[in-house]
Amino acid sequence: xxxxxxxxxGQTAVGEHWDxxxxxLALRSIELAQADAGGLQPQAVYVANxxxxxxxxxxHLGALIADFAGLxxxxxxxxxxxxxxxxxxxxxxxxxxxxxxxxxxxxxxxEKFTDQVGSTVDAxxxxxxxxxxxxxxxxxxxxQAALLMRRYLHEFAVPRQAFGxxxxxxxxxxxxxxxxxxxxxxxLDLYARAGMxxxxxxxxxxxxxxxxxxxxLLTRPELLPPGFPHALVxxxxxxxxxxxxxxxxxxxxxxxxxxxxxxxxxxxxAGIQPAQLDLFELFDAYSIYTAxxxxxxxxxxxxxxWQLAQDGQLxxxxxxxxxxxxxxxxxxxxxxxxGVYQAVEAVLQLRHQAGANxxxxxxxxxxxxxxxxxxxxATHILERRD
Amino acid sequence: xxxxxxxxxxxxxxxxxxxxxxxxDAKLFPPRDVCPECGQEAKTLYNFSGRGEVYSxxxxxxxxxxxxxxxxxxxxxxxxxxxxxxxxxxxxxxxxQVEIGTPVEMVTRRLRSDGDERGLLVYGYKFRPILxxxxxxx
Ligand SMILES: [Zn+2]
Numbered sequence: 134x135x136x137x138x139x140x141x142x143g144q145t146a147v148g149e150h151w152d153x154x155x156x157x158l159a160l161r162s163i164e165l166a167q168a169d170a171g172g173l174q175p176q177a178v179y180v181a182n183x184x185x186x187x188x189x190x191x192x193h194l195g196a197l198i199a200d201f202a203g204l205x206x207x208x209x210x211x212x213x214x215x216x217x218x219x220x221x222x223x224x225x226x227x228x229x230x231x232x233x234x235x236x237x238x239x240x241x242x243x244e245k246f247t248d249q250v251g252s253t254v255d256a257x258x259x260x261x262x263x264x265x266x267x268x269x270x271x272x273x274x275x276x277q278a279a280l281l282m283r284r285y286l287h288e289f290a291v292p293r294q295a296f297g298x299x300x301x302x303x304x305x306x307x308x309x310x311x312x313x314x315x316x317x318x319x320x321l322d323l324y325a326r327a328g329m330x331x332x333x334x335x336x337x338x339x340x341x342x343x344x345x346x347x348x349x350l351l352t353r354p355e356l357l358p359p360g361f362p363h364a365l366v367x368x369x370x371x372x373x374x375x376x377x378x379x380x381x382x383x384x385x386x387x388x389x390x391x392x393x394x395x396x397x398x399x400x401x402x403a404g405i406q407p408a409q410l411d412l413f414e415l416f417d418a419y420s421i422y423t424a425x426x427x428x429x430x431x432x433x434x435x436x437x438x439w440q441l442a443q444d445g446q447l448x449x450x451x452x453x454x455x456x457x458x459x460x461x462x463x464x465x466x467x468x469x470x471x472g473v474y475q476a477v478e479a480v481l482q483l484r485h486q487a488g489a490n491x492x493x494x495x496x497x498x499x500x501x502x503x504x505x506x507x508x509x510x511a512t513h514i515l516e517r518r519d
Numbered sequence: 520x521x522x523x524x525x526x527x528x529x530x531x532x533x534x535x536x537x538x539x540x541x542x543x544d545a546k547l548f549p550p551r552d553v554c555p556e557c558g559q560e561a562k563t564l565y566n567f568s569g570r571g572e573v574y575s576x577x578x579x580x581x582x583x584x585x586x587x588x589x590x591x592x593x594x595x596x597x598x599x600x601x602x603x604x605x606x607x608x609x610x611x612x613x614x615x616q617v618e619i620g621t622p623v624e625m626v627t628r629r630l631r632s633d634g635d636e637r638g639l640l641v642y643g644y645k646f647r648p649i650l651x652x653x654x655x656x657x
Contacts, residue, residue, distance in 0.1 A: 256583035265528055266549045267606045269630055269641065271579055271586040272594050279577035280596055287575070287619050331577045381596055381604035382555070 137230045137368045139515070140237075140357055141170025141350030142477040146312040147465035149247045150344040155189050156201040158346045159243040163202045166239070166348035171358035173350050175239035177229055178202070178209035181222035182242070183469040185211075187257040188249045198241065208235070214373070215261035216274075216418060218242065219472020220502030220511025223349065224373045227513075230351045237356060242470030243346040254342070261505050263379035275339060277380055277506050278419035279331040285387055285421060286333060289436035293333065297324035298442025299420040300337040300463075303456040306449060307463025309489035314343050314465030338420040340460070345467030347474040366483045369497075370403035370514035372396075378508050387436075389422075389507035392429035396512050399499070403514035407431050411495040412482055413453055414475040416503040417460040426501065454492045457482060472502030472511060483517040525641050530564075532643035535625055537603070539565035546601040569625030571599040571646070576609060576617055585631040597623055597646050611647035622649045 143165025150158055159180070167173060180194040191197065195209030212222035219242040229235035246254060259268040262277065286293060300319060307313035319337065327335040354365065376391035377383050383390070400407055407413075407430050415430075417423040424438030432453060433441055446452045458464050458478045461471060479498035481487045487495075498515045530536040537548030540561035545554055547561060554561040574596040582590035593609040595617075609617055610628055623646040630641045 252582060252584040252587055255581055256585065259583050263549075263606075265524070266531075268583070269643065270594055270606050270608050271582060271589070271592055271631065272606050273579060273581075273583060275581075276577050276579050276594050280575040280594075283577060284575040284596075284619070330581075331579060334577075379549075379606065381606045382549075382551075383604075386596070386604070 135231045135233055136354055137227050137351055138354050138357070139349050139366045139368065139476065139480050140173055140352050140361065141166040142348070142480045143169060144312055144347040144474055144477045145345055147314045147343045147345040147467050147474070150245070151247060155185055155191060155194070155243055155245045156197055158245060158344060159198045159241050160202050162346040162348040163239065163241055166350050170350045171361060173237050173352060173358060175204065175237045175350060176207055177235040178204060178207055178239045178241065179222040179225045180209065180211045180241055180243065181218040181469040181473055182211055182244060183213060183215055183218050183261070184244065184257045187260070188254065189245055194243070198243070213469065214509040214511070215504030216416065216468065217472060217502040217504035217509040217511045218469030219474070220500070220513065221373055221472070221509065223472060223476055223513060224371050224511055226349070226351045227368050227371045230353060237350060237352045239348060239350055240473060241346065241348040242467070242473030244468030244470045245344045246342045246468065247344050266381070267379050274505065275331050275334065275419070278421055279334045280380065281386060281425070281506060282333050282338070282419070282421035285424070285436070288387065291439050294321065294325055295439045295443060296338060296420045296424070297321050298439070299417060299423045300324060302442060302447045303417060303460040303462035306457055306490055307459025310458040310464060313459040313463050314341055315459070315463045334419065340418045340462045340466040343465040343467055345465060345470050345474065347470050347477045349473060349476055364484045365518040366480050367516050367518055368513060369516040370399035370401070372398035372402070373509070373511045374398065376508050378505065380506050387425065389425045389429040389510070391510040392426055392501065392503070392507045393431070395501070395510040396430045396499070399512040399514045403516065405497060405514065407499070410453065410497050410499050412457055412479070412492045412498045413455045414457065414479050414498065414500040415455050415460070416501055417456055417462050418466055418503065422503060423455070425507070426503070429507070449490065449492055457487065457490050457492060472500070475500040475502060476513065476515070479515050483515055522639065533627055535567040535569050535644055537565050537567055539563050546603060548599065548603045548605055568600055570649070571597045571623055573617055573619055573621045573623060574598040574604055575619060588632065593617065595646065608645045609647065610645040615648060617648060623647060624649050
């Protein structure tokens with residue numbers, strides 16, 4: 134199998150980019166990634182995006198962004214898998230390079246939520262669920278997470294405040310990430326007093342949606358420019374798995390079945406066990422998803438994922454650091470770009486360029502993006518090559 | 520405007536018509552034509568009783584377009600007596616606290632209003648608590 138390395142990374146701050154359009158936002162991270170990779174020129178562009186059609190009245194981002202980035206003529210298309218779009222685009226980029234068909238692939242995630250507000254954004258987000266049988270009942274992605282969390286609390290008799298451990302870790306890590314939307318640690322007391330969003334989800338159980346763009350350049354090691362300045366990071370495992378779109382179609386909604394399969398397949402390809410990971414960039418769009426993802430990965434027993442957040446295991450110096458730059462909760466959740474941010478952050482960790490957020494001696498990282506309640510799951514294993 | 524889509528789904532929306540698998544007898548709602556239990560074709564229509572219990576529920580305050588008028592509203596997963604889960608709003612709760620396990624039955628209500636000049640209203644199933652004294656002993 135051809136080896137695929139991540140040669141370039143770029144990311145913008147996550148937040149409200151009122152002043153620039155979706156194409157300008159994408160270009161910023163592309164330029165950073167190209168500079169980081171010593172000027173590698175891509176032959177293919179895979180754009181990760183969820184909602185540019187309803188929110189920016191702009192489809193066909195492949196051609197738009199390739200052209201705007203001065204890459205007119207390259208292969209390009211949009212990859213959409215709701216919140217997993219970024220991970221899915223990374224998967225497509227990986228396949229393109231691994232197959233030998235593409236020498237250098239650019240994976241760029243971009244999302245612009247702030248062109249619209251309120252009920253329009255909520256309606257657009259709801260299209261990622263089952264339109265005929267979920268969205269028509271007024272079910273939103275946040276309400277889906279709330280349904281899961283209430284059932285989880287009921288079945289496993291979990292103390293409600295235990296979920297506060299997840300946003301605490303995320304915000305502590307976001308505090309030293311200059312690109313994070315929230316750069317301030319929070320306390321359990323603040324969590325306990327937070328306003329309700331959709332009971333039992335409170336404000337700190339829900340990651341904020343925001344604008345952002347991140348980019349990756351993938352290639353084969355032999356195509357790297359001479360004098361390539363970074364430690365090499367390879368994609369050791371890659372997997373994209375689906376489950377039922379609707380939550381109500383699952384025999385056991387509290388099991389993220391696709392996440393379990395996706396972790397198994399990616400780890401098998403990489404030849405490691407989840408317990409060997411040095412860090413896990415998981416998809417903490419909702420604190421309940423963090424618990425369910427840890428359980429699906431086999432890192433906690435069913436109904437016990439919340440316990441990992443109680444004793445520091447998920448901190449930067451713990452046994453399994455997660456959300457090392459703040460995760461979706463503190464860095465922010467830029468929709469289809471999120472999976473690409475996760476990979477950019479993992480590369481910083483594995484190059485040992487993470488500064489105050491560095492996981493000491495990191496060698497293996499897992500990144501995982503979820504579409505909906507794990508209806509699509511993209512999991513990648515990254516390894517530092519010495 | 521999506522009149523054909525809502526018209527196509529009228530049996531499900533008004534009658535909770537699903538399917539039963541002729542091979543393994545699994546009851547399916549929403550209908551899906553391929554049985555998830557045994558993988559064989561399942562296109563035999565089946566009328567669900569419309570009775571079940573609350574599996575989980577939450578309240579939506581920030582409603583999507585089309586639902587602003589009814590917000591805040593309660594949306595739930597209902598475990599139907601015949602087995603499947605269904606997503607539906609709860610209605611007619613009269614201020615009573617719904618819990619996991621509360622028995623409910625299907626009713627037909629207005630689901631949403633499409634906010635355009637022709638003002639399409641979509642009707643369909645919701646679920647309401649069954650008054651305790653009306654539950655026949657089993
Ligand atoms: Zn069957």
